[in-house]
Amino acid sequence: MAGRNAGAGAEVETRRDPAGPLDMSALTTIVGYPLRRAQLAVFDDFNRRFAALALSPAQFSTLALIGANPGRKQSEIAGALGIQRPNFVAMMDELERRGLAERLRTPADRRSRALALTPTGEALVARARRVQAEQETEIERLIGGTSRELLIAALTQLTRLAS
Amino acid sequence: MAGRNAGAGAEVETRRDPAGPLDMSALTTIVGYPLRRAQLAVFDDFNRRFAALALSPAQFSTLALIGANPGRKQSEIAGALGIQRPNFVAMMDELERRGLAERLRTPADRRSRALALTPTGEALVARARRVQAEQETEIERLIGGTSRELLIAALTQLTRLAS
DNA sequence: TGAGATAGTTATACGGAATAACAATTGAAG
């Protein structure tokens, strides 16, 4: 029953609120919970670092991927990032509006759009990569370089859980 | 450059679409990207395993935390889970509607609600823990037991990135 | 007693993500 409110109530019980920290052990010992928390923390940190560049994680990954694979079809880039084609349209609209990327028509297949960075986009990606490297350095400071490599390897393996 | 369509067109060039896999190295070598992908994969796997119990990750963590800390205030549980108080109301509405948890009035402070599991909720948490253990076993199979422990430790450290 | 803080709640808005449906284009089979 864990009855604890009973009887005399002798000494004054100064704090009305015992309020010790909660028992989180059921969550902190399974992978899913710290995984989610870490992802939120890393993305929050990312957003703080990239506030000046006004780049979200999704925008950064899109630009980086286009930069490394110019000329690829819109659906290829979206697919590689795990973004549904319909949702990727607004993403490209915005990157194009900001003059960072462009959708080119290709004679080979007039349905598709070949994506590429503009010079402005190339310059921004170069700056972004440096900012990103700073985050990576901070992560190494937190968990160590070797641990960082092992972490990436383990996380990559976990991806294979996908049905 | 990279001219490849020119001249003779000797042999047949069966595939119109070279379409080799994309260069993802700019993303796969930084922590943030595999971290996000792994989180999505683990949660997808979780949702598949918990489809029969109709429990989302957030619902599971809420029930598990209430079960380990019965009598705590609603705001304490919400805070520990990183859920804003307003958003936690609908969560509890649903858990209460399903008869899994309840909000008790406490004489000490009539503003707050002391959360607890119902017997039904206790039983469900017990089942859920077993299902969860199966996922953890699968994760160990993928990355190894030692690696799993190191992974949790590294992820927990990353949480300290939070400003 | 009264001012300010706290707990829970409501309403609301924003962004990410999923689905259906459509037009334009391509590829393949008859």
Added chain:
DNA sequence: CTTCAATTGTTATTCCGTATAACTATCTCA
């Protein structure tokens, strides 16, 4: 060549998770 199915990008729409402001009831403290 014609026709039909598949592909590409797009629009519209929906759902869910999350953030914020504001309200009521209650508590604390001066």
